[in-house]
Amino acid sequence: MKTTLRVSFAATVLVAMTGCAAPGFLDLRAPVAVSGNADxxxxxxxVCTACHGPNGVSPIPTFPNIAGQKADYLYWQLVEFQRKVKPDSPMTAIVAGLSDTDLRDLAAHFAAQTPAPASGDANAFADGARLYREGDPARGFVPCQGCHGANADGNVGGGEARYRAYPSLRGQHSPYLVQRLQDFRNDKYALSSNDHIMHGVTQALDDQAIAQVAGWLQAAPP
Ligand code: HEC
Ligand code: HEC
Structure with missing residues (x-):
């Protein structure tokens, strides 16, 4: 009885939070841990290598690196593509015929690959480093590290469930990051509670701030 009450209360809060409960909307505030068979x-x-590289390091800077990304994040992104709630993507057709086990196994495999190394001159992005670490309260910029980790590897919260599907950003291609941040800002995604978080975060960011933080993330020293 207690559990039922708590669940329906959570659902009510979520509806209030989002203003609508679109079909397929994912509540990722405390997702169960994802496991898969990496082998x-x-x-x-x-089939993934043409676009994401043989080991998940993408040769095309507008296509994301997925090597070493957190398995939980990879899995939930694949679920979103499969539900066809993410717009205009080559991924939609790729995941259409895959089973849930396939998605878990693929997530486990790419999470186990070596992440892309940093590239670029971190010194050219000092403003981006500051935004990442400290934000800028006067301009409404929140620090990114509270959710993406001091090293931008997505390890925050000491394993607490709500942080499970928070991604690593370190070494990611800057052009991909710029596009994603602009898309969050423009509310292109409203597919999960985590999308709503990033929509809020990006509202204050102008294009210059986005370019700075993206450049720093690609070039960030470990
Ligand atoms: C035809 C090119 C193409 C192929 C093949 C492809 N992808 Fe993608 N993938 C993309 C592009 C482009 C994006 C980013 C665009 C977007 O978000 O819609 C993306 C995004 C992703 C993301 C989200 C990454 C993030 O950081 O949010 C994951 C996970 C992913 N792909 C996994 C896979 C897996 C696993 C396969 C193989 C089963 C695969 N992709 C095959 C082009 C491709
Ligand atoms: C309150 C927590 C929180 C803060 C603060 C935050 N993020 Fe996020 N971020 C998230 C979550 C959760 C996601 C996963 C969204 C999803 O599932 O698509 C995410 C996703 C992202 C992605 C998409 C990654 C990918 O591979 O596609 C980027 C880029 C990003 N954040 C950049 C930033 C930057 C830059 C900042 C600081 C300006 C920031 N975030 C601050 C929680 C946060």
Missing amino acids: AGAQKAA
């Missing part, structure tokens, strides 16, 4: 995932990953 099985490796067998299924051939």
Whole structure:
């Protein structure tokens, strides 16, 4: 009885928070841990390499690196593509025929790959480093590290469930990051509670701030 009450209360809060409960909307405020078989995932990953590189480091700077990304984040992104709630993406067709086990195995496989190394001159992005670490309260910029980790590797909250699907950003291609941040700002995604978080975060950011923080993340020293 207690559990039921708590669940329906959570649902009410979520509806109030989002203003609507679109079908397929994901509540990722305390997702269960995702597990998959990385070896099985490796067998299924051939189709991914054309765009994400043989080991998940993408040769195309507008396509994301997925090597070393957190498995929980990878899995939930794949679920969103599969539900066709993410707009205009080559990913939609790719995941259409995959099972839930496939998605878990692929997530486990790419999470186990070596992340892309930093590239670029971090010194050219001192403003981006400051925004990442400290934000700028006067301009409404919140620090990114509170949710993406001091090292931008997505490890925050000591394993607390609500941080499970928070992504690593370190070494990601800057052009991809710029596009994603602009898309969050423009409310292109409203697919999960985590999208709503990033929509809020990006509202105050202008294009210059976005370019700075994205440049720093690609070039950030470990
Ligand atoms: C035809 C090119 C293409 C292929 C093949 C492809 N992807 Fe993607 N993938 C993309 C692009 C482009 C994006 C980013 C665009 C977007 O978000 O809509 C993306 C985004 C992703 C993301 C989200 C990453 C993030 O940081 O949010 C994941 C996870 C992913 N792909 C996994 C896979 C897996 C696993 C496969 C193989 C089963 C695969 N992709 C095959 C082009 C491709
Ligand atoms: C309150 C927590 C929080 C803060 C603060 C925050 N983020 Fe996020 N961020 C998230 C969550 C949760 C997601 C996952 C969204 C999703 O599932 O698509 C995310 C996703 C992202 C992504 C998409 C990554 C990918 O691979 O596609 C980028 C880029 C990003 N954040 C950049 C930033 C930057 C830059 C800042 C600081 C200006 C920031 N975030 C501050 C929680 C936060």
